[in-house]
Amino acid sequence: MTPKNLLLIHTGGTISMKANEETGAVDQDGKNPIASLNEFPGIDAVFSVKEPFQIPSPHMTVNEMMTIKELIDQTEAEGVVITHGTDTMEETAYFLDLTLTKRIPVVFTGAMRSSNETGSDGPSNLISAVKTAMSEEAHDKGVLVVMNDAIHSARYVTKANCGTLAAFQSPDTGPIGVVLNNTVHFFHTPMPSDTFDIKNVNLTIPVLTAYAGMDTFLFNQLSSCDGLVIEALGQGNLPPAAAQAVIELIQSGLPVLITSRCVSGIVQPTYSYEGGGRTLQEAGALFSGGLNGQKARLKLLAALSAGRKEDLPAIFP
Structure with a gap:
């Protein structure tokens, strides 16, 4: 059997860091210990390695996401594995899910423990991600996230716990597969995502979280924004003062997308009381379906970047 050609893209994160033995603080030291792992026992593949940057994932912006996208657009590899910090991994993965047109497997992975900590999960996660990227069944499943032997769709996965090895979950759907005993098993194929031919990613789209008694203060700062995402209460509701501010923003022409601050569920325009x-829907607000706030922001950004403002009602039905 001919070895598969895979592209490894290392971008930083805990998987590339070390813990200071004296203080316990975790940071980069200028070296990426995971970069030396380009041969794996029992895996018949040829790897090319790119390191466009080494940054903690809280430093990730849409510009870095575009750099990763361009590397994938240019590659002739049969699959791609991306190591990434876990804090914003779901966002970069979903951004690529929205913007890539290649149908090769693209798999994200990372680590919850740094490379020299006891029980470091980076090497095992990387091996599971490589195996997933090599699987013929991984084609046409969108961008994937592999952590702790679970395979998740980029569309549904989120970092649900800030510290444990089982940090990543897909609350509404569960994982779409697992890696067990060196074998990749898929349970089902996600629905295909919308894709966007983006041109300008330098848009300002903040995410606000609603709370009891929310007033107009934060909304009064948004006159120069290109769009707004609100993590609303419940199925998509707001306190009266906040709702009035949102309606005024909509009337000014600002696209406003409603999601929920709840961990799971689908926002729906159910209640007709004030707020x-x-x-809100009757005033022109859009509803994100089951996307969380950070992913709703990226989909709105991608749609606006692609010049599809007039299509927003169809994109967010």
């Missing part, structure tokens, strides 16, 4: 979701 209720139906009232």
Whole structure:
């Protein structure tokens, strides 16, 4: 059997860091210990390695995401594995899910423990990600995230716990597969995502989280924004003062996308009381379906970047 050609893209994160033995603080030291792992026992593949940058994932912006996208657009590899910090991994993965047109497997992985900590999960996660990228069944499943032997769709996965090895979950759907005993098993194929031919990613789209008694203060700062995502209460509801501010922003021409601050579920325009979701929809607010706030922001950004403002009602039905 001919070895598969895989592209490894290392971008930084805990998987590339070390813990200071004296203080316990975790940081980069100028070296990436995971970069030396380009041969894996029992894996018949040829690897090319790119390190466009080494940054903690809280430093990730859409510009770095575009750099990763361009590397994938240019590659002739049969699959791609990306090591990435876990804090914003779901966002970069979903951004690529929205913007890549290649149908080769693209798999993200990272680590919850740094390379020299006891029980470091980086090497095992990387091996599972490589095996997933080599699987014929991984084609046409969108961008994937592999952590702790679970295979998740970029569309549904989120970092649900800030510290444990089982940090990544897909609350509404569960994982779409697992890696067990060196074998990749898929349970189902996610619905295909919308894709966007983006041109300008330098848009300002903040995410605000609603809370009891929310007033107009934060909304008064948004006159120069290109769009707004609100993590609303419940199925998509707001306090009265906040709702009135949102309606005024919509009337000014600002696209406003409603999601929920709840961990799971689908926002729906159900309630018609003042500030209720139906009232907001009638005023022109859009609803994100089951996307969380950070992913709703990226989809709105991608749609606006692609010049599809007029299509927003169809993109967010």
